[in-house]
Amino acid sequence: MQVSAQQKIKLSPWKYAVAVWLTVVISAGFLIDIPMIPILLETSRNLFLHVPMWFTMIAIFFAGLVYSIRYLSNGRLDMDIHAETATAVGIVFGICGLLTGAMWARFTWGSWWTFAEPKLNLSAMAMMIYVAYFVLRSAFDDPEKRAKVAAVYNIFAASTIPFLLFIIPRQLPSLHPGADGNPAFSDLTAPELRWIFYPAVIGFIGLGWWMKDILYRYKKLQQKLETESV
Amino acid sequence: MLQPLITLLLFFLGASDPQFEDWEGMEEVEYSSSFMQLLASNDLIFVVLGVSLLIWFTLLFFIVRLDRKVSQLERQNRDQNS
Numbered sequence: 001m002q003v004s005a006q007q008k009i010k011l012s013p014w015k016y017a018v019a020v021w022l023t024v025v026i027s028a029g030f031l032i033d034i035p036m037i038p039i040l041l042e043t044s045r046n047l048f049l050h051v052p053m054w055f056t057m058i059a060i061f062f063a064g065l066v067y068s069i070r071y072l073s074n075g076r077l078d079m080d081i082h083a084e085t086a087t088a089v090g091i092v093f094g095i096c097g098l099l100t101g102a103m104w105a106r107f108t109w110g111s112w113w114t115f116a117e118p119k120l121n122l123s124a125m126a127m128m129i130y131v132a133y134f135v136l137r138s139a140f141d142d143p144e145k146r147a148k149v150a151a152v153y154n155i156f157a158a159s160t161i162p163f164l165l166f167i168i169p170r171q172l173p174s175l176h177p178g179a180d181g182n183p184a185f186s187d188l189t190a191p192e193l194r195w196i197f198y199p200a201v202i203g204f205i206g207l208g209w210w211m212k213d214i215l216y217r218y219k220k221l222q223q224k225l226e227t228e229s230v
Numbered sequence: 231m232l233q234p235l236i237t238l239l240l241f242f243l244g245a246s247d248p249q250f251e252d253w254e255g256m257e258e259v260e261y262s263s264s265f266m267q268l269l270a271s272n273d274l275i276f277v278v279l280g281v282s283l284l285i286w287f288t289l290l291f292f293i294v295r296l297d298r299k300v301s302q303l304e305r306q307n308r309d310q311n312s
Contacts, residue, residue: 009301011294019290026286030279042275210293217300221307 018206025203028196035190039108046104048196052204053097054123058161059205060090060212061130065158068151080147081223083154085215087133089208094127109175118172122164129157 029048037044064086071079101120102112113120136153140146169176261267269276 009298009305011297011301015294015297019294023283023286023290026282027279030275030282210297214293214297214300217304221300221303224307 014206015210018203018210021199022203022207025196025200029200032192032196034193037190043104043108044190044193046100047193048200050097050100050104051197052201053093053100054165055201056204056208057090057093057097058165060086060093060208061158061161063209063212064090064154068154068158071147071151077143077147077223078220080143080151081216081219083151084137085212085219087130087154088215089212091127091130092211093204093208094123094130098124098127105175114175117175119165119169119174119176122168126161126164129160133157 025048029045034042034044036042064083067079067083067086070076071083098120101123105114105120106112109117115121133150133153137146137150140149261270269280
């Protein structure tokens with residue numbers, strides 16, 4: 001098959017911006033001077049990596065929720081593909097959040113996982129609720145029916161996130177900062193850490209969106225080829 | 231029969247070689263190049279940064295190529311249909 005004149009394929013400029021942005025943020029995260037907090041020591045730098053995983057997951061799940069609502073209101077199958085791919089990328093970031101958290105916990109709290117810590121259990125539960133989204137999708141062959149049921153389920157799944165990740169953990173004693181009704185940034189977290197933390201959140205959300213964009217275009221093309229071949 | 235094999239294995243593991251036996255790791259080595267000296271400073275944090283950036287750039291290279299490949303397929307599909 002002929003490829004049209006082999007023009008150079010350029011990515012959208014925002015993707016290059018994400019690449020440069022994250023490179024700068026990661027470097028800065030290693031290079032800035034951080035206060036040596038007892039027990040945490042240099043692992044305070046994990047704040048720039050571990051926490052943005054969760055923020056990215058939440059942001060992308062939220063985008064998935066918006067797409068699911070839009071699917072229910074306009075019935076366009078594109079919206080369903082958007083919701084599906086957003087949720088898939090969200091789960092990837094959630095898994096990274098769980099794994100990096102376990103690693104960090106091992107060397108500061110002394111255990112890979114503790115069932116005494118509400119945030120760990122509830123975030124694992126949130127992940128399982130989202131995995132069930134894909135199990136549910138796989139149960140339908142008819143795309144319309146699958147899209148509709150998945151969209152309704154996704155609204156339920158997304159509505160559990162504020163409770164599982166914010167409301168309940170803050171009512172319970174926890175090793176995480178932000179327990180007992182405190183804001184997550186307290187006197188334990190030095191203010192200079194925020195100067196890298198917030199840009200890191202933006203950068204990782206950008207990366208997640210980039211991944212979702214590729215996955216969406218792949219799924220869209222796949223769907224197109226399938227309908228053409230019928 | 232087994233002896234030569236074991237000797238060979240030990241050789242590859244570096245166990246029988248006296249050069250490896252009294253190897254004490256790197257300590258306060260003076261590098262001639264100032265770049266290498268910089269890398270070795272600050273409790274070696276720059277080495278961790280270097281490793282992280284290598285991984286990040288490799289992943290970035292992969293995602294950029296993947297994006298281009300999908301774009302290429304999209305274009306082929308568009309051209310075929312028109």
